[in-house]
Amino acid sequence: xxxxxxxxxxxTLPLSALELARDELLDFGGTGMSIMEHSHRGKDFEAVHAxxxxxxxxxxxxPDTHEILFVQGGASQLFAQIxxxxxxxxxxxxYVVTGAWGEKAVSEAKVVAKMLNTTTHVAASxxxxxxxxxxxxRVPEDAEIKPDAAAAYxxxxxxxxxxxxxxxxxxxxxxxxxxxxxxSDFIWKKVDxxxxxxxxxxxxKNVGPSGIVxxxxxxxxxxxxxxxxxxIFQLRTVAENDSLYNTPPTFxxxxxxxxxxxxxxxxxxxxxxKKNREKAKLxxxxxxxxxxxxRLPVEKASRSVMNVIFNLPNEGLEEKFLGEAKKRKMVGLxxxxxxxxxxxxxxxxxxxEWAKALAELIADFAKQNx
Amino acid sequence: xxxxxxxxxxxTLPLSALELARDELLDFGGTGMSIMEHSHRGKDFEAVHAxxxxxxxxxxxxPDTHEILFVQGGASQLFAQIxxxxxxxxxxxxYVVTGAWGEKAVSEAKVVAKMLNTTTHVAASxxxxxxxxxxxxRVPEDAEIKPDAAAAYxxxxxxxxxxxxxxxxxxxxxxxxxxxxxxSDFIWKKVDxxxxxxxxxxxxKNVGPSGIVxxxxxxxxxxxxxxxxxxIFQLRTVAENDSLYNTPPTFxxxxxxxxxxxxxxxxxxxxxxKKNREKAKLxxxxxxxxxxxxRLPVEKASRSVMNVIFNLPNEGLEEKFLGEAKKRKMVGLxxxxxxxxxxxxxxxxxxxEWAKALAELIADFAKQNx
Numbered sequence: 251x252x253x254x255x256x257x258x259x260x261x262t263l264p265l266s267a268l269e270l271a272r273d274e275l276l277d278f279g280g281t282g283m284s285i286m287e288h289s290h291r292g293k294d295f296e297a298v299h300a301x302x303x304x305x306x307x308x309x310x311x312x313p314d315t316h317e318i319l320f321v322q323g324g325a326s327q328l329f330a331q332i333x334x335x336x337x338x339x340x341x342x343x344x345y346v347v348t349g350a351w352g353e354k355a356v357s358e359a360k361v362v363a364k365m366l367n368t369t370t371h372v373a374a375s376x377x378x379x380x381x382x383x384x385x386x387x388r389v390p391e392d393a394e395i396k397p398d399a400a401a402a403y404x405x406x407x408x409x410x411x412x413x414x415x416x417x418x419x420x421x422x423x424x425x426x427x428x429x430x431x432x433x434s435d436f437i438w439k440k441v442d443x444x445x446x447x448x449x450x451x452x453x454x455k456n457v458g459p460s461g462i463v464x465x466x467x468x469x470x471x472x473x474x475x476x477x478x479x480x481x482i483f484q485l486r487t488v489a490e491n492d493s494l495y496n497t498p499p500t501f502x503x504x505x506x507x508x509x510x511x512x513x514x515x516x517x518x519x520x521x522x523x524k525k526n527r528e529k530a531k532l533x534x535x536x537x538x539x540x541x542x543x544x545r546l547p548v549e550k551a552s553r554s555v556m557n558v559i560f561n562l563p564n565e566g567l568e569e570k571f572l573g574e575a576k577k578r579k580m581v582g583l584x585x586x587x588x589x590x591x592x593x594x595x596x597x598x599x600x601x602x603e604w605a606k607a608l609a610e611l612i613a614d615f616a617k618q619n620x
Numbered sequence: 621x622x623x624x625x626x627x628x629x630x631x632t633l634p635l636s637a638l639e640l641a642r643d644e645l646l647d648f649g650g651t652g653m654s655i656m657e658h659s660h661r662g663k664d665f666e667a668v669h670a671x672x673x674x675x676x677x678x679x680x681x682x683p684d685t686h687e688i689l690f691v692q693g694g695a696s697q698l699f700a701q702i703x704x705x706x707x708x709x710x711x712x713x714x715y716v717v718t719g720a721w722g723e724k725a726v727s728e729a730k731v732v733a734k735m736l737n738t739t740t741h742v743a744a745s746x747x748x749x750x751x752x753x754x755x756x757x758r759v760p761e762d763a764e765i766k767p768d769a770a771a772a773y774x775x776x777x778x779x780x781x782x783x784x785x786x787x788x789x790x791x792x793x794x795x796x797x798x799x800x801x802x803x804s805d806f807i808w809k810k811v812d813x814x815x816x817x818x819x820x821x822x823x824x825k826n827v828g829p830s831g832i833v834x835x836x837x838x839x840x841x842x843x844x845x846x847x848x849x850x851x852i853f854q855l856r857t858v859a860e861n862d863s864l865y866n867t868p869p870t871f872x873x874x875x876x877x878x879x880x881x882x883x884x885x886x887x888x889x890x891x892x893x894k895k896n897r898e899k900a901k902l903x904x905x906x907x908x909x910x911x912x913x914x915r916l917p918v919e920k921a922s923r924s925v926m927n928v929i930f931n932l933p934n935e936g937l938e939e940k941f942l943g944e945a946k947k948r949k950m951v952g953l954x955x956x957x958x959x960x961x962x963x964x965x966x967x968x969x970x971x972x973e974w975a976k977a978l979a980e981l982i983a984d985f986a987k988q989n990x
Contacts, residue, residue, distance in 0.1 A: 253652030260870055262657050268646050275642040276635075282623030282949065286829040286875075287632050289952065322692040322831060323852070326866035330850035361850050365735070454867055459656040461692060461831045461869025480700035480731050482693070496696035497824055499831025499869060500630055505656075579652065582659065 254604040257582035258411055258557060258595040259434065259455040266515075267508035285504045290497050298504050299493070305510035309518055310437055312466055313444050319465040319485065320493040320503060325351070325433045325452040328463060329358035331483050332405065332429060332448070335475040337368040341402035344426060346395055347375040348417075348552075349386045349410025350588060351431060359405075366476075371398040376415075383588065386413040388552040392422040401426035403447060409435035411455070412586040414559030414593065415552050420445050427471055435556050436464065437513070438598050439523035447471040455556070456597045458506040461499050513598065522598050529596045529605035530555040536609035540616035547591075561591040568592065571615055578611055580604075624974040627952035628781055628927060628965040629804065629825040636885075637878035655874045660867050668874050669863070675880035679888055680807055682836055683814050689835040689855065690863040690873060695721070695803045695822040698833060699728040701853050702775065702799060702818070705845040707738040711772035714796060716765055717745040718787075718922075719756045719780025720958060721801060729775075736846075741768040746785075753958065756783040758922040762792040771796035773817060779805035781825070782956040784929030784963065785922050790815050797841055805926050806834065807883070808968050809893035817841040825926070826967045828876040831869050883968065892968050899966045899975035900925040906979035910986035917961075931961040938962065941985055948981055950974075 255262035278285040281294055288295045303318045312318055321328065332355075337343040343359040345352060352375075359370045374395040377384035397404050404423040409416040411434040420428070420442070427447030436451035443449060448467040454460035465485065472485045481487050487495050513522060534553060537544045537560050545561040548554070562568045571592065575583050585591040594608055625632035648655040651664055658665045673688045682688055691698065702725075707713040713729045715722060722745075729740045744765040747754035767774050774793040779786040781804040790798070790812070797817030806821035813819060818837040824830035835855065842855045851857050857865050883892060904923060907914045907930050915931040918924070932938045941962065945953050955961040964978055 251652055252647065255653050255657055257657065257659050260657055260660060260867065263654065265646075268654055268656075272642055272645040275645065276638050277622065282621055282951075283625050284633065284638055286638075287625055287627065287630055289627050290630060290830065291957075322694065322697070324692065324866040327692070327852050330852050334850075358850050358852065361848070365848060365850075452867065459869070459871050460660065460867040461872060478731070478735060480704075480728050480735075482697050482700050482728065496694040497630065497822065497830040499829070499872070501829050501871065502831060502869070581652075587661075 251579070254578070254580040254607060255582050256580065256594045256596070256600065256604070256608070258586070258593055259452070260460050261455050261595055261597050262599045263458070263505070264509055264512040264599045266512050267505060270508050271505060286501045288500065290494060290500050295500055298507050302503055302507040302510060305507070305514060306437075306464070309510060309513055310443060310466070311440065316443055316466050316468050317472060317489045319467065319488045320498055321463045321465050321488060322461065322499060323463065324460070325431055325450060325463055326354065328431070328450050328465070329355040330362055331485070332403075333359040333362040333368070333370075334366065334479045334483055335485050336471075337362060337366065337402045338476060339367055340400065342369045342371045342398040342400045344371045344373045344398050344401035344404045346373050346390065346404065346406035346421060347377060348389050348407060348415045349413035351410055351412070351433070352407040353377075353384070355405060355407070355431065366479075368402075371401065373397045373401070373404060385547070386410060386415050387547055388549040389415060389417045390421075395421055397424045397426050403427045403429045405429040405431070407431045409554050409556055411557050412589055414548050414554040414557045416554035416556065418551070435554070437519070437522075438526050438556070440519045453502065453506060455595070458509050459502050462502040462506070525602055526555055526596065526598065529600060529602055530558065532602075532605045532609040533558050533594055533596065533612070536612040539613065540620060543616040543620040544612070556596060558594040558596065559585065559589070559591060567619055570619070574615055575611060578607060580608060580611065621949070624948070624950040624977060625952050626950065626964045626966070626970065626974070626978070628956070628963055629822070630830050631825050631965055631967050632969045633828070633875075634879055634882040634969045637875060637882050640878050641875060656871045658870065660864060660870050665870055668877050672873055672877040672880060675877065675884060676834070679880060679883055680813060680836070681810065686813055686836050686838050687842060687859045689837065689858045690868055691833045691835050691858060692831065692869060693833065694830070695801055695820060695833055696724065698801070698820050698835070699725040700732055701855070702773075703729040703732040703738070703740075704736065704849045704853055705855050706841075707732060707736065707772045708846060709737055710770065712739045712741045712768040712770045714741045714743045714768050714771035714774045716743050716760065716774065716776035716791060717747060718759050718777060718785045719783035721780055721782070721803070722777040723747075723754070725775060725777070725801065736849075738772075741771065743767045743771070743774060755917070756780060756785050757917055758919040759785055759787045760791075765791055767794045767796050773797045773799045775799040775801070777801045779924050779926055781927050782959055784918050784924040784927045786924035786926065788921070805924070807889070807892070808896050808926070810889045823872065823876060825965070828879050829872050832872040832876070895972055896925050896966065896968065899970060899972055900928065902972075902975045902979040903928050903964055903966065903982065906982040909983065910990060913986040913990040914982070926966060928964040928966065929955065929959070929961060937989055940989070944985055945981060948977060950978060950981065
């Protein structure tokens with residue numbers, strides 16, 4: 251029996267995408283071998299790769315001005331690769347920080363700045379408290395964001411998976427090219443990609459398994475990238491070779507294809523958004539109905555539709571809550587080790603029924619323990 | 621029906637490893653979710669990761685002095701990451717080049733040298749001919765290898781997948797720490813890992829699916845790495861976090877586990893080596909028996925046990941050979957686009973029967989067309 255999986259990533263995948271993978275795992279399309287055993291330069295994998303990109307372009311509405319690239323190393327590698335590519339000498343890598351992932355992006359950009367003789371800047375941060383563990387409860391207003399005049403780009407994290415803080419608008423970047431780490435809120439609603447120089451997302455939330463990053467980037471922006479860094483790290487190399495400069499994670503791309511097929515069958519991003527908003531409303535409403543018992547650290551206007559963060563009155567009750575969840579076949583509700591508390595991730599593949607079951611647990615538990 | 625797959629990588633995988641993956645794809649070990657949907661920090665994936673490393677340590681005989689790490693980005697990324705980590709200022713990144721992959725490693729090292737103010741050196745190259753496409757027919761003798769006095773390390777490619785040139789000994793590196801790209805001849809015979817500062821291998825030949833690299837590295841060597849490069853690229857970061865600094869390709873690690881279980885069940889590296897030498901002998905003997913018809917570009921002493929390279933009298937016959945192979949359910953025999961001709965890859969998971977079938981085809985085809 252499948253459990254109700256609220257993991258933050260790697261996360262639950264659409265059942266149909268997994269079933270198809272299972273059914274053809276030993277013999278892909280009658281070729282007598284697994285898709286994993288196919289050459290990445292053969293026509294069978296080529297067709298998978300092309301279908302994946304084409305479905306993604308259609309579903310998201312990626313304009314022709316932008317490439318769809320697959321990169322390895324996780325979003326954490328992009329934290330280094332982006333300034334290596336785009337922080338030119340005399341320019342400044344600029345960041346909006348609204349949580350732990352934004353902090354990590356800045357931290358790597360600083361190392362790159364030292365290595366490549368550029369600079370970094372923080373255009374806005376909503377971090378509260380000193381020391382290592384800052385708290386984040388909201389995204390900044392546009393008026394609070396002050397990009398550097400020499401910004402090579404402005405980078406932000408549209409949804410902070412750990413802190414549950416989400417931008418519900420595209421922030422203003424002034425004249426700077428806008429770069430977005432969309433790892434945990436990718437492909438769940440329509441977004442105007444033309445507004446971005448580059449959007450990237452680790453696949454292991456809404457898109458597929460871990461080990462692959464989707465990059466949507468403007469062709470002319472890619473072309474402007476630095477040429478004095480290793481070839482493997484230049485996004486130009488990835489684009490010029492259609493993500494086949496070296497062997498890509500073929501099975502991950504194949505699984506993304508299966509997920510894209512599922513999204514299309516379900517009705518595309520309109521259907522995804524409707525379902526996702528319904529799920530988030532179910533869970534947040536249940537928590538708000540027992541606001542004296544549960545504590546929600548994030549300001550209402552910045553609450554994440556993907557990752558719902560909440561605390562119980564004490565750690566003992568948190569343990570008890572997780573135990574009660576387990577009895578109801580719900581897993582993956584423990585918050586990130588750096589912030590504690592609870593986290594329910596409600597990505598595309600989480601059915602509305604799971605959110606309903608979670609809302610019921612939230613209500614029942616407050617009544618019994620409040 | 622499964623075909624006889626001689627792909628060079630991604631390559632054929634042990635049937636039992638795929639069958640297990642299929643059987644538990646939707647429900648890993650009764651947990652109610654796929655291994656792909658498990659958190660990389662949860663106890664279920666942790667157990668998979670630990671078993672994978674432990675089997676690998678046992679099978680290969682990795683000494684306690686060395687870490688087993690999993691890295692993303694392919695061996696091509698290591699071409700940049702190795703000099704970034706280990707080519708210290710005032711030192712020289714030193715290379716032995718015996719084919720296309722060694723060339724690529726040098727090429728990235730040169731970019732890194734410029735970026736990080738170090739130097740590169742070629743201690744030996746067996747490349748023949750000028751221009752872009754050098755020919756490689758052999759590995760150098762130890763006397764031909766002249767490491768730089770300031771070598772930070774000496775890097776070589778133990779088996780060149782494209783050119784079919786293999787070292788059948790560990791070359792002498794003088795005083796320099798020895799680094800080996802063992803992508804296409806990893807874990808098929810016993811090798812004394814203690815002789816190496818670092819060995820790395822893209823998984824998609826003998827180990828698992830594409831999208832992951834295995835790194836075996838001496839702990840004190842890792843600790844000496846540069847600290848002025850992005851954290852994500854420091855092997856120190858990978859080691860300190862047990863390959864979990866960021867989300868690893870969890871499914872790839874799981875599949876490597878299945879392959880390790882298969883190797884152990886089959887009798888470990890002694891059994892692998894025996895079978896591999898038998899397969900290579902079958903194919904090379906068939907080719908040598910029709911030496912007037914087939915041309916083998918690699919000198920006998922440097923012939924690869926993993927990748928058998930051969931040419932037919934002309935391209936028309938090569939096409940015909942591939943057609944005849946296809947009739948006998950054999951695929952993946954076309955040589956790399958950069959060198960042409962034929963290539964039969966005989967990794968661990970290729971059964972002896974397939975090599976027999978290929979040897980028969982080689983003999984039959986020469987008789988019919990010679």
